Amino acid sequence: MTAAALAHKLRGLPVRIELVESEEIGTVGVGEATLPLIRKFNEALNIDEATFMKETEATFKLGIEFCDWGRPGDRYIHPFGDYGRPVDNIPFYQAWLRLRQLGETARLDDYSYPIIAAEMGRFQRPGGDPDAIQAGFGYAYQFDSSRYAQFLRRYAEASGVIRTEGKVATTVCDPETGFVRSLVLDNGKTAMAELFVDCSGFRGVLIEQTLKTGYDDWSNWLPCNRAIAVPCESRGPLMPFTRATAREAGWQWRIPLQHRVGNGHVYCSSFISDDEATTQLLGHLEGPALASPRQLFFTTGRRRKFWNRNVVAIGLAAGFLEPLESTSIHLIQEGITELLQLFPDTGFHSADADEYNERMGLAFERVRDFLLLHYVANQRDDGELWLHFQNLALPASLEEKISAWMTRGHIIKYEFGTFLPPSWLAVLLGQNLIPRGYDPRTLKIPEDRLRAESRRLREAVLAAAQRTPDHAAFLRQVGGASHQAPLTAGVG
Numbered sequence: 001m002t003a004a005a006l007a008h009k010l011r012g013l014p015v016r017i018e019l020v021e022s023e024e025i026g027t028v029g030v031g032e033a034t035l036p037l038i039r040k041f042n043e044a045l046n047i048d049e050a051t052f053m054k055e056t057e058a059t060f061k062l063g064i065e066f067c068d069w070g071r072p073g074d075r076y077i078h079p080f081g082d083y084g085r086p087v088d089n090i091p092f093y094q095a096w097l098r099l100r101q102l103g104e105t106a107r108l109d110d111y112s113y114p115i116i117a118a119e120m121g122r123f124q125r126p127g128g129d130p131d132a133i134q135a136g137f138g139y140a141y142q143f144d145s146s147r148y149a150q151f152l153r154r155y156a157e158a159s160g161v162i163r164t165e166g167k168v169a170t171t172v173c174d175p176e177t178g179f180v181r182s183l184v185l186d187n188g189k190t191a192m193a194e195l196f197v198d199c200s201g202f203r204g205v206l207i208e209q210t211l212k213t214g215y216d217d218w219s220n221w222l223p224c225n226r227a228i229a230v231p232c233e234s235r236g237p238l239m240p241f242t243r244a245t246a247r248e249a250g251w252q253w254r255i256p257l258q259h260r261v262g263n264g265h266v267y268c269s270s271f272i273s274d275d276e277a278t279t280q281l282l283g284h285l286e287g288p289a290l291a292s293p294r295q296l297f298f299t300t301g302r303r304r305k306f307w308n309r310n311v312v313a314i315g316l317a318a319g320f321l322e323p324l325e326s327t328s329i330h331l332i333q334e335g336i337t338e339l340l341q342l343f344p345d346t347g348f349h350s351a352d353a354d355e356y357n358e359r360m361g362l363a364f365e366r367v368r369d370f371l372l373l374h375y376v377a378n379q380r381d382d383g384e385l386w387l388h389f390q391n392l393a394l395p396a397s398l399e400e401k402i403s404a405w406m407t408r409g410h411i412i413k414y415e416f417g418t419f420l421p422p423s424w425l426a427v428l429l430g431q432n433l434i435p436r437g438y439d440p441r442t443l444k445i446p447e448d449r450l451r452a453e454s455r456r457l458r459e460a461v462l463a464a465a466q467r468t469p470d471h472a473a474f475l476r477q478v479g480g481a482s483h484q485a486p487l488t489a490g491v492g
Contacts, residue, residue, distance in 0.1 A: 001041070001329075002197050002314055004152040005336045007159035008045050010343070019156065020183060020191050022167045032145050032255045032262045033061065033242040033326040035418070036080050036138035041333050045155065053480030055151045057258040058143035060240045060471060062118040064325065068246040069431055071379045076430030077115045077241060078325070081137030082422045084111035084457050087450070090441050092457075093425055095450055097409050097438035102447060108429055110458050113137055113465060118241045122468035123475075133457070134464040140326070142242060142255050142262075164191060168200075171210045179310045179348075180206055194346055195310055197339070198317045207303055207313035214304040215319075221372050221395065222300040223388070224250050224322050228278050229264040229294045233287030238472045244324055247280055248272060248383040251324065258475070258482045260290055266322050271385045298322075300368075306360045307353040312339055319364055324374060327367050330418060334363050359416065366417040369398040370424070376402075377431035402433070409435040 003019045010017075042052060052058065063079040084092030096108050109115045114137045117123060126137050157163055166185030174181050182192040198206040207213050219225065234256060243254040250267030265281035272280075278293050302319030306312065314335040321327055338359050342352045376394060380386040394402070404410045405428055411421040442450070475481045 001152055001332055002199060002336050002339075003161045004045060004156040004159065005041070005340065006197075007156050007161045009340050011159065016162070017156075017160070018162045018164055018191055018193065020164045020166060020168070020185065022165060025167065032257065033064075033142050033253075033323070034140040035326055035330045036140045037330060037333060038140055041336075047155070050479035052148075052151065053141070053143070053475070054482050056141075056143035056147040057260075057482050058141045058480065059238060059256055059258060059475065060123045061140040061142050061242060062114040062123065062137070062240045063242075065118075065241050065243045066246075066374070066427075066430060067243065068380075069244075069251075069374055069378060071432070072246075072382065074431070076426065077109065077112075077118055078423060078426040078430070079112050079114040079118070079137070080139055081112060081114045083108050083425065084454075087445060087453060088441070090439055090445075091421075093429075094409060094439040095442050095445065095454065097435065098442045099450055099454060100434075101438075104451070104454070106454070106458055108425075111454070111461060113461050114139075116461050116465040117468050118239070120465055120468070121237045121239050121471050122465060123240045123471040124468050132464070133460045134468070139240075142257055144257055144259075145329070164189060168205050171206065173210065177309070178211070180210060195312070195344065198311055198313045199315050201316040202298065202320070204303070204313060204317045206311045207305075207308060207317055211308050211311060213308045213313075215299070216301045216304055217299055218301040218321075218368060219299060221368065221392070222322060222375075223268045223270065223385075224266050224300070225298060226269050226274065226277070227264050227266045227296040227298070227322075228274075228281050229262070229296065230281065230285070230292070231260045231262055231290045232285040233290060234261045235286045237470075238475075240471045242326060245284075246378075246380070246386075249277070249385045252281060252284060253323065254286075261286065264323075266324070268385055271383065302361070302364045305353075305357050306335065307356045310344075310348055312356070314339070318360065321364065321367050321371060324371050325367070325419070327371075327418060331363060331367065334418075335360060362416050363418060365395075365397065366414060366419070369395060369401065370419050370427070372398055373402070373424070373427050374431070377427065377433050379432060402428075406433065406435050408437040408439065410439075 003017055007017050063077045065075060065077045067075045086092060087095045092111060093108060113134045126135055128135055166187045166189055168183050169186045170184040171180055172182045173179065180196050182190050184190055196206055198204060239256055245252045249272035250265060253264045255262035263281060263285060265277050267277045298320045300321055303313055306318050315332045318335060338356050342356050344352050375389040376392060378386050378389060401412050404412050411424050413421060
């Protein structure tokens with residue numbers, strides 16, 4: 001992603017980009033679900049959506065379904081879009097909170113077009129009449145990340161990126177400045193540069209092994225430290241959403257692609273053994289496994305500096321937050337975007353690095369808080385992990401956010417942050433954190449008018465979703481269907 005983006009955006013400048021990588025080193029390759037901003041990345045590189053989807057076995061994604069997170073049996077969808085429409089410039093959910101106290105039983109979900117369309121297994125792109133209920137939502141993709149990497153490798157090389165095969169054996173640094181000057185590879189080749197982007201994964205070959213940057217361990221807040229991943233055959237219709245199901249000591253993901261389903265179990269090794277975690281995962285697959293389970297180990301947290309001297313860490317080299325909200329690829333994209341905005345000259349001004357580190361630090365911390373909210377907003381009593389979170393001291397930033405919400409349903413807005421208020425709203429209400437009050441401005445709206453408007457809105461959402469094409473049919477219609485596998489498997 002980094003090589004492709006730099007090659008495209010810096011085209012015409014006297015910049016030479018060399019990508020050093022080894023076919024012998026595998027990739028984590030399980031980050032298959034994304035957030036809507038991935039579309040901006042592809043569009044910025046002039047990548048055709050249909051071609052990309054065929055090449056990566058991609059499906060469309062309207063949100064993430066969470067099962068059993070508040071209490072066992074609960075479910076909700078975090079949609080890529082808002083709920084309803086403002087009433088007299090008041091967010092609709094505030095009117096819904098008032099109606100709820102008046103005895104209204106409709107779900108807030110019933111006022112969200114992407115949720116109802118997702119539940120029906122339907123999809124279409126937003127557009128048409130800007131006032132239509134189906135015009136203002138976002139969507140992302142679920143794709144094979146290994147194929148996406150291959151797709152971008154071809155794109156990068158076609159854009160002038162020089163690819164050098166080899167593993168880093170030695171790093172040579174300037175004795176006065178500490179800047180990295182060159183890499184000596186295991187095949188004897190030398191790669192020299194002025195700026196190095198470290199995408200070497202958890203090892204952090206340059207940012208950590210060479211520059212000793214340090215790592216802020218967030219295991220006290222996010223203690224899950226392992227995962228088991230395995231693909232399986234798909235069964236049933238192709239649904240346009242990712243699923244995260246809470247388990248005894250963690251959670252399980254389900255990501256539907258065109259040719260298979262990606263599955264994984266994220267868990268904390270203090271509360272379950274690796275064998276038990278694997279057994280739980282394999283016992284909940286919908287179809288036969290297509291490969292042996294892969295074990296992954298990680299420590300949640302972030303580098304103390306993302307940009308240190310002339311090295312910028314992106315991806316797992318920068319930090320890791322479990323993929324509960326599909327943020328891994330998004331944080332890669334954030335790192336690339338900020339690097340392009342602050343791209344250095346040969347002077348490497350410290351202000352650029354400081355600004356980069358502050359922006360990326362905020363990005364990681366606010367994603368951390370959002371992920372942590374899922375865990376602490378639980379009412380489960382069936383596992384030590386969940387009881388641990390019920391007694392956890394929270395970061396002050398998250399404590400403030402929850403307190404403002406519980407008082408009167410206010411969601412503190414951030415100038416910088418991955419998740420907008422509707423995302424926070426989805427988790428807070430989806431996991432049964434009902435505020436004590438609501439915006440008093442809604443009291444000016446007559447009750448009969450509120451009920452009538454909410455009913456019309458609910459009916460409009462349902463009607464729009466019913467007119468929406470089937471997800472698999474839409475994929476075929478727009479030319480995004482792969483020729484390698486059927487889009488809908490038979491039920492076994």
